[in-house]
Amino acid sequence: MAVKVLVVDDSSFFRRRVSEIINQDPMLTVIDTAQNGREAVDKALALRPDVITMDIEMPVMDGISAVREIMAKCPIPILMFSSLTHEGAKATLDALDAGALDFLPKKFEDIARDKDEAVRLLQQRVKEISRKRFLMGASARPKAPEPAARSPLVGSLPRPGDRQVEPPRIVPVAAFKRSGKTYQLVAIGTSTGGPVALQNVLTKLPGDFPHPILLIQHMPATFTAAFAARLNGLCQIGVKEAEDGDVLKPGHAYLAPGGKQMLLEGRGVGARIRIVDGNDKVNYKPCVDITFASAAKTYADKVLAIVLTGMGADGRDGARLLKEQGSTIWAQDEASCVVYGMPQAVAKAGIATESLPLDRVAQRILVELGR
Structure with missing residues (x-):
């Protein structure tokens, strides 16, 4: 089943651009978009996406406030888009404190050396943080389980040909x-x-x-x-x-x-x-x-x-x-x-x-x- 993504940004151009990139991956699908933080909260509650991509500066409600409210009401993995400025850095760190899991530069040319690499990186980040949705039902921050518990994250099982080593x-x-x-x-x-x-x-x-x-x-x-x-x-x-x-x-x-x-x-x-x-x-x-x-x-x-x-x-x-x-x-x-x-x-x-x-x-x- 494809990872369901809600794209949030006040720019219609950026919403469309991000949606196109995400939808290029058959493992991902954009189920809706929102143009401000208030819409993001409402749609997060109604649609329960697997991942949200979130802008920081938006009208009605900014991205940081939206992250905080979403984490309080229905914790969902959130990827922030940030400007590469000192003020953008401080705002992004505030968003991570509020519960967002990761961030990427809003200018795609700052993400990677070429367009294709930037597309792959965005798709990969969305898929990676989506794996935390299984652990976010109780709180915005995943907590360590009891010693005997097993994480549902992908990648813990050995594959054929893997070299067997003593685990930590x-x-x-x-x-x-x-x-x-x-x-x-x-x-x-x-x-x-x-x-x-x-x-x-x-x-x-x-x-x-x-x-x-x-x-x-x-x-x-x-x-x-x-x-x-x-x-x-x-x-x-x-x-x-x-x-x-x-x-x-x-x-x-x-x-x-x-x-x-x-x-x-x-x-x-x-x-x-x-x-x-x-x-x-x-x-x-x-x-x-x-x-x-x-x-x-x-x-x-x-x-x-x-x-x-x-x-x-x-x-x-x-x-x-x-x-x-x-x-x-x-x-x-x-x-x-x-x-x-x-x-x-x-x-x-x-x-x-x-x-x-x-x-x-x-x-x-x-x-x-x-x-």
Whole structure:
């Protein structure tokens, strides 16, 4: 059965354009459109679509208010369309706080390098977040199930030819125990669903957190400064957009700037951040693999690396390099991910040693560090 989509935008041209793209995929179908947030809420309640695409700035009721009301009355996966401006970034982050699961730039030329790739990406995002509709009946945010529960998301069953590896342990909270390893750095990589996931983890860490933290979030260049500022205002630790030459300090998190690559140079206490343009052939800027690989060279076995929700497999190769050096890799569990792509990649490769629900990641970090 095709995924049913409600398209919301005050521009008739954009509604038609998005609808045409969605309807090109036989697995997707636009069941209706709305031209403002009020209509969106009414049609969401009446039609119960599987996914909603939502503009932010609209008459009568804006997209953020519409997201908030839909999540309160009938939670549905929502994909926001955003302008790539500082104000657009702040509004998009507000929409994610309100319950939206993901966002894309409103200008399609900003989504990808060519039209066909942009079309595929939009269709893929809609299909990916639609899988969360099974878990959104009770609340806007999916909650981790009891340990014995199984997620209905696609992709958890082995396929013929898959290499069998030892799956990461799903560790009950009561069983959290410190491994005794020594760390000097925490590194977290994420993509789709990452802004909310990072906020969930970082706001639970104390101001005297003993190590620096690197954050690699797939995000446009105009968004990372606003996101870092938001996290800094919410967290006890300091959070900033990373700059070239930053010296890593305990109790501080450094968010890789969009459109750039974040590397490390030096060792231990004297390590510094290098921000470079990087190779244009790399799919992601910033790229989790690149930062993780640099951390492996700089800190060897002293890294605690965590791969959170996200589409694709970025982070798997870098995590493998970290593990080869003796560092520790954890992954978010399937049930609490918006998209179980990046964590699944490290789990299926046998790289992650533990699978953790999002709400327990911060607690597990603190136990591991002896806090």
